[in-house]
Amino acid sequence: MSSQSVDARNGDVGHINTRQSNKEQAPSMAMDVNVQHVLEALPEPIYLTDASGRITFYNSAAVKMWGVRPEIGKSEFCGSWKLYWPDGTPLPHDECPMALALKEGRSNRGMEAIAERPDGTRIPFMAFPTPLFDADGTLSGAVNMLVDLTERIDLDEAAQRFAAIVQSSDDAILAKDLNGIINSWNGGAERLFGYTATEAIGKPVTMLIPLDRHNEETDILGRIRRGERIDHYETIRRRKDGSLVEISLSVSPIRNREGRVIGASKIARDITERRRAEEQQHLLIREMDHRVKNLFTLASSVVALSARSASTPAELAGAVRERLSALAQAHALTVPSTSEATGRTERATMLHRLIGTILAPYDNCADDRQPRAIIAGPDIPIGGAAVTSFALLLHEFATNAAKYGALSNSEGVVDISCQEDADRFILTWTERGGPPVDRRTDGDGFGTVLGKATVRSQLGGEIVRDWKPEGLSIRLVVARDRLGGQ
Structure with a gap:
């Protein structure tokens, strides 16, 4: 029986060369064909x-x-079009793993x-060439199995990318066992948290949890064992230096290839700044609500005070317009100016001007009477946040005086005394001529709370x-270095 080979043009699969000179070789031939069928059915090259x-x-x-059919009996060592080493340098066919195995007469696996x-x-692969010897120990050929590494390399690269993302993340990412x-x-x-990887790995995660919150870990592990995920759980953890930090915690189960939960991954995000922003x-919002209410009250007070001295509707309209305009000017002193080149910039002004602007709407005296x-x-310059702080305080003083104190009638007067004392500045607000005072405490209203918080x-x-x-x-004492004037 003649030998069979592959024609590269018609795509027939090549067969092991065999010879049959007599009937006794028929069983051997049948065995070779079966081997060919087995090799053809294998999924690996x-x-x-x-x-x-x-x-x-x-x-x-x-x-x-390979993407090509080598020519049986002519193509040597490997059927690929071209070969390269893993670093991309060319690999001659006569130096490939199969060639080395034949030259050395021994297996050369895993290259x-x-x-x-x-x-x-280009297809990365791993070769497993094995020399074949006949009964006399003479080298008769070799068999090679190739393992495509594309998927493994893709997975390795994906794992490396994922590891790089995890390592560079601003969020705290850690894993723990059950x-x-x-x-x-x-x-x-x-x-x-302040711990290095060396200090943290191998330690219980409870080292991050305040004592009064250890029950949280028990609950979390219980849910993880049941395969549950925990999203954006807000809690408190302890840093290495003992300080506490507010975090948003997400916990997910880690599963092995069989799908069994073997641990958990945690992502912790510091929400301290978010909390501060929410509080601010x-x-x-409370301030805006308070200011809007005060503006309505103030507008009503301006109209009422103006009506006492106005003899005609035109005079009343003019007085109200002027006083509301003065309020708008006072508000402008508290708003930072902007510039396309520099963004927000501080606005400085003189304290007496600020006081006068804030109180102008209430100064409804005639020309022959003393100012209200x-x-x-x-007089001192103030700038930056101090302008806003003083404006808010003075506006609060004036609003309350217009509601309950000296500015609530036409006879009341406010004396404002400014005094410098070393590194302090003292402003004294004294009301007289108003209705009798029957209030004895600061109270807990928003104005009082805001005033104390602003001053301190x-x-x-x-x-x-x-x-x-x-x-x-009212006696207001502030630090000179906080006034921000130049």
């Missing part, structure tokens, strides 16, 4: 060569990897290389109210 390296057989999986198809596609022992720790966790937002507000003492946190001072029978007296 497999090919055989003779002792000189010429290819004598290859299966369909090899053709799929990696890259096969290039005619269309330019006993709560930390087994991975990224840079974000080190920055948030709530304060601003009398300012005495040194922004102006570094204190505020004291004295409810005298003849009128309210």
Whole structure:
């Protein structure tokens, strides 16, 4: 029986060369055909060569990897179009793993290389060439199995990308087993909690949890064991230095290949700044609500005060217009100016001007009468946040005086005394001529709370109210270095 080979043009699968000289060789031939069928059915690329390296057989999986059908009995060592080492340098066919195995007469398994198809596609693979010897120990050929590494390399690259993302994340990302022992720790966790990976890995995650919250970990592990995910759970954790930090915590189960839960991954995000922003937002909303209500009250007071001295509707309209305009001017002093080049910039003004602007709407006296507000003492520049702080305080003083105190009738007067004392500045607000005072405490209204918070946190001072029978007296002490004037 003649030998059979592959025609590269018609795509027939090549067969192991066989010879049959008599009937006794028929069973051997049948066995060879069965082997060919087995090799053809295998999903991995497999090919055989003779002792000189010429290819004598290859299966369909090899053709799929190579993208070409080598010529049986002529193509040598490997059927690929071109070969490269893993670093991309060219690999001659006579130096490939199969060639080395034949030259050395021993298995040369696990070497990696890259096969290039005619269309330019490159396939990384691992080779497992094994020399074949006959009964006399003479080298008769070799068999090689190729393992496509594309998927593994893709997975490795994906894992490396994922690891890089995890390590560079600003969020704290860590993993633990089902006993709560930390087994991975990224840079974000080190920055948030203060422990290095060496200090954290192998330690119980409870080292991050305040004593009064240890029950949280028990609940979390219980839910993880049931395969549940925990999203954006807000809690408190303890840093290495003992300080507490508010975090948003997400916890997900980690499963093995069989789908069994073997641990948990945690992502912790510092929400301290968000909390502060929320608190500031709530304060601003309350302030806005308070200011809007005060504006209505103030507008009503302006109209009522103006009506007492106005003899005609035109005079009343003019007086109200002028006083509301003065309020708008006072508001303008508290708003920072903007510039396209520099963004927000601070606005500075003189304290006496600010006081006069804030109180102008209430100064409804005739030309022959003294002003409703009398300012005495040194004038000083103020800028930055101090402008807003003083404007809010003075506006609060004036609004309350218009509601309940000296500015609520036409006879009342406010004396404002300014005094410098080393590193402090003292402003004294004294009301007289108003209705009898029957209020004895600061109370807990928004104006009082805002006043104390503003003076202490922004102006570094204190505020004291004295409810005298003849009128309210307010003593405001602030730090000079907080006034921001140049």
